[in-house]
Amino acid sequence: MDDLSYPTVADLEQSVAENPGDAQALVRLANGYWLEGRGPELVGEIADRARKLDPASRGAWHMWALAESNPRNRTERWRQVSIQFPTDDLARANLADNAAALAGAEHDYMALDLAIETYEQLLAGATEPMQREALEKALEVLRKWKF
Secondary structure: OOOOOOOOHHHHHHHHHHOOOOHHHHHHHHHHHHHHOOOHHHHHHHHHHHHHHOOOOHHHHHHHHHOOOOHHHHHHHHHHHHHHOOOOHHHHHHHHHHHHHHHHHHOOHHHHHHHHHHHHHHHHHOOOHHHHHHHHHHHHHHHOOOO
């Protein structure tokens, strides 16, 4: 494999076979399977193994949350990731987005409140003008929602 090529899924599987206790190898394999469309159950199982091996692995937690197919459970997983990594804005953005989607799909005011609260937290720390504008617009829309 040269410097410009990426490992194949077979390479990633071999790496995990050789190093079954390597959380990072498991995260890379889970990501490879996700990109191949191998399904959320398999990806979630692998990510959960990685998460248990290395609770500090943000990548493992992200793959674990991403792989959940049930919208309510996925929102809860992103909430758990945000608690585990309180400065992780990507996790908070995923939490807010998933909570907003859940609120809209199920007319759930608790999910709506969670989305608004999380977008407000992101806005409080946002420094880029375009980011602030997008968050302000999202909050403006969400605050008007009535079910």
